[in-house]
Amino acid sequence: MTHSRRSFLGGLAVAGAAGCARPAERAPRSRASVPPSEPVIGGPPDPIPVLREKTGLRIASLETFTRGHVSIVRLTTDDGSEGWGQISTYDADISATVLHRKVAGHFIGRDPADLSDIVDRCIEANYKYPWSFVCRALTGAETAAWDLLGKRAGKPVCELIGGAAKPIPAYGSSMSREITPEDEAARLVRLRDEKGYRAFKVRVGKVNGRDEDQWPGRTETLVPAIRQAVGEGVSLKADGNSCYTPPKAIEVGRLLEEHGYDHFEEPCPYWELEWTTQVAAALDVDVAGGEQDNDLAQWRRMIALPAVDIVQPDVCYMGGLLRTLRVARMAEKAGMPCVPHSANLAMVTVFSLHLLAAIPNAGPFLEYSIEDTPWTEGLFDPALRVVDGDVPMSTEPGWGVRVSPAWLDAAETQRSGV
Numbered sequence: 265m266t267h268s269r270r271s272f273l274g275g276l277a278v279a280g281a282a283g284c285a286r287p288a289e290r291a292p293r294s295r296a297s298v299p300p301s302e303p304v305i306g307g308p309p310d311p312i313p314v315l316r317e318k319t320g321l322r323i324a325s326l327e328t329f330t331r332g333h334v335s336i337v338r339l340t341t342d343d344g345s346e347g348w349g350q351i352s353t354y355d356a357d358i359s360a361t362v363l364h365r366k367v368a369g370h371f372i373g374r375d376p377a378d379l380s381d382i383v384d385r386c387i388e389a390n391y392k393y394p395w396s397f398v399c400r401a402l403t404g405a406e407t408a409a410w411d412l413l414g415k416r417a418g419k420p421v422c423e424l425i426g427g428a429a430k431p432i433p434a435y436g437s438s439m440s441r442e443i444t445p446e447d448e449a450a451r452l453v454r455l456r457d458e459k460g461y462r463a464f465k466v467r468v469g470k471v472n473g474r475d476e477d478q479w480p481g482r483t484e485t486l487v488p489a490i491r492q493a494v495g496e497g498v499s500l501k502a503d504g505n506s507c508y509t510p511p512k513a514i515e516v517g518r519l520l521e522e523h524g525y526d527h528f529e530e531p532c533p534y535w536e537l538e539w540t541t542q543v544a545a546a547l548d549v550d551v552a553g554g555e556q557d558n559d560l561a562q563w564r565r566m567i568a569l570p571a572v573d574i575v576q577p578d579v580c581y582m583g584g585l586l587r588t589l590r591v592a593r594m595a596e597k598a599g600m601p602c603v604p605h606s607a608n609l610a611m612v613t614v615f616s617l618h619l620l621a622a623i624p625n626a627g628p629f630l631e632y633s634i635e636d637t638p639w640t641e642g643l644f645d646p647a648l649r650v651v652d653g654d655v656p657m658s659t660e661p662g663w664g665v666r667v668s669p670a671w672l673d674a675a676e677t678q679r680s681g682v
């Protein structure tokens with residue numbers, strides 16, 4: 265038996281247009297159906313047709329173009345074909361070094377259609393350096409390989425993994441805790457009216473806050489003020505960013521329930537899986553999490569407990585699209601929606617669009633940052649935008665975007681291969 269989440273169903277209603285943010289009765293939670301012994305690395309082949317047929321090409325080089333928070337990757341095969349991807353943002357210079365030192369050797373000389381095996385071998389080979397920077401770097405090469413495979417097939421990446429390009433409903437995601445409840449309410453109302461958003465997320469508590477608020481009383485004022493300002497027809501989500509111990513998380517969760525919020529994200533320090541499990545079991549509001557998690561076995565445990573009701577893998581923290589798809593598939597088996605984490609408007613949001621256009625358990629919302637980030641502006645064309653609450657997708661092959669030549673010209677470059 266699966267546990268289809270009530271916010272999943274409610275969210276679909278809101279995403280569809282005239283729905284109400286307060287969904288019907290939730291189904292009871294039950295244990296996930298992911299067998300604990302199912303291998304997550306080196307397991308059965310990924311069920312993706314384009315990865316079953318060799319291209320006959322060999323990956324010749326990987327180049328990084330690094331500038332500020334961003335590092336773009338160009339993968340070139342021995343026939344001169346190219347694909348473009350991106351390393352996870354922030355400390356991109358460190359990740360670019362990791363790509364050339366710890367990742368590139370697993371790609372050079374291989375057929376791009378061997379991507380599952382390349383990715384798994386890379387993770388295994390780096391078992392002394394697990395996760396964060398290896399996965400951030402791996403994402404750059406992996407996403408560049410997907411772009412190349414899409415361009416060869418003449419299809420958007422989402423089609424290669426079983427979907428189709430379409431407008432994806434977005435939730436406007438606030439990244440700010442410095443903003444007052446009054447100012448936050450005013451800007452969300454403006455965005456609702458100007459861009460047509462049907463969902464938003466706000467920040468409660470304080471990052472790793474040990475039960476403290478950003479300032480005393482902010483959360484208790486913010487939660488009702490936002491609901492009152494945007495009205496009943498808007499889906500609301502709140503992010504705790506690892507703030508609370510279970511008793512305080514449950515108290516804040518009750519406040520969210522009282523005001524019809526449908527998603528309580530990362531209520532406890534994310535590494536305290538048992539705390540999060542306890543909170544999810546106590547609350548009616550769905551608990552979301554997993555943006556920091558990039559170990560597939562840890563994901564399997566989170567889903568099996570279940571520690572969360574909604575999974576939030578970040579394509580760029582995970583090590584790319586394939587590993588994120590594996591999380592989405594585990595969640596699908598357990599009846600959980602997947603709402604990928606995409607907290608800035610660089611390529612991670614493009615990758616998330618393609619993921620959401622392809623998976624049956626799409627959240628359904630795309631996380632779409634509402635903050636001004638000059639460092640993502642002009643990075644690629646066509647630029648991301650929100651129209652009537654949806655983000656349109658390019659139907660061009662690969663990721664469907666072209667990295668700005670001027671941006672690349674100003675970047676620092678490194679190369680592996682020939």
Ligand SMILES: [Mg+2]
Pocket residue numbers: 503505529530555
């Ligand atoms: Mg978050």
